Amino acid sequence: MGPIEKHTPLRLTKAGYKKLCKLVSERDNGCIVCRSPNVQHHHVIFRSAGGEDTIDNLVCLCPRCHTIYAHGDNELYWRCEFLKYLSWPLCVIFKRNHMRELRDIYRLKKKGGD
Incomplete structure (x- = not known):
């Protein structure tokens, strides 16, 4: 049995993250709670938690919903509700339809723990 490898969470470069956020905005088309067009991009599982x-x-959340929810x-x-949303057919189909673009974005990852 070989050594256990530690999982390093995917962290994108600024350019990669910007491209990903553009896709998330396209998918969500506003805050997923209140539909406001003014959004922030929220990590459902916080980066600090891996x-x-x-x-x-x-997911896209307006500043108010981001703070409250x-x-x-x-x-x-x-x-849990945000994770359910991400499993909806709308999100699954969007991801499938943009898989080539996502693969290109995911190649823009930060080097070594940056």
């Missing part, structure tokens, strides 16, 4: 820069871990008293409940 969350990755992937389309499966980002992603970082509020019911943060765990909303994290």
Whole structure:
């Protein structure tokens, strides 16, 4: 049995992250809670908790919903709701339809733990 390899979460370069956020904005078309067009890109699993820069871990939230739902008293409940949203056919089909573009974006990862 060989050594156990530590998983390093995918971290994109600034350019890669910007491209990914553009796709997430296209997929979500506004805040996924209130539909406001003014959005921030929220990591469902926080980067500090090992969350990755992937389309499966980002959702659009307006600043108000970001504060209330992603970082509020019911943060765990909303994290589960955001994960459910990411499993909806809309999100799954969007990801499938943009797989080539996503592969190119994921190649823009930061080198060694940056």
